[in-house]
Amino acid sequence: MKRSEMSKIERSVFIQAPRARVWRALTDLAEFSKWFGVSAEGRFVPGARLMMTVTIEGYAGMVFYLMVEKMEPMELFSWRWHPGSVEPGIDYSKEPTTLVEFRFRDEAGGTRVTVVESGFEAISLARRAKVFEENTGGWEYQMAALEKYVRESA
Amino acid sequence: MFANRLNASTKHTAHVLAALGDKTRLLLVARLAAGEPLSISRLSAGTRMTRQAVTKHLHVLEKAGVANGRRRGREHRWELNPAQLREVRRQLDRIASQWDDALARLKASVESGRRV
Structure with a gap:
């Protein structure tokens, strides 16, 4: 077994919309916030560290950070974050992060988005x-x- | 996406992840994973680590519930606690299903707003 297979999560979904539309839903912060269930200020740009506040009922108000890595329009959008790190009062800055990568591919009638969360070597x-x-x-x-x-x- | 991720992120889990997020400790866990309880000498064999350094890392693992030390005669023997590791695995499975949910919401969001 390859190491990569043991240390990542991969999921994908087909969306009936053009790639540009799907790209926008991922990378426009206002759109992203709606489906991801967060509120946040700023903009997704490579290198940005965005503070996000969860809006999902029961967890509203909890805060986490997302560090944007790459934005290659309609190809790749990636960020790093700490797996499961929202316990208040704990400093997660030295803990290992996982990398989340979204890739986009044309598929008949729409777009396939694949998300890979990797870096679970430890976990x-x-x-x-x-x-x-x-x-x-x-x-x-x-x-x-x-x-x-x-x-x-x- | 977050409900389960948050659910999963108890303080204890944070400790386990922190304990495993170190290359030396991963190496020790890898050696212990053979299943046989090992002494500190066996655990440090072939590395440049001192017994003291190994002991220190083992105590971090023990505190996180990942490994247990037991005295056998004059020596401490160390072994893994697979239950703790299984719990973290369950969390990975939860994270995977959270991504399924998030992608479903993305799909619904984009498709409901599309121009026909």
């Missing part, structure tokens, strides 16, 4: 815990690969 150990339960050999194999990765990238 993905948890996925392997399942293998640990089911198959000790598999777990050992994967952990050997992880160990190799960690040593080489140290």
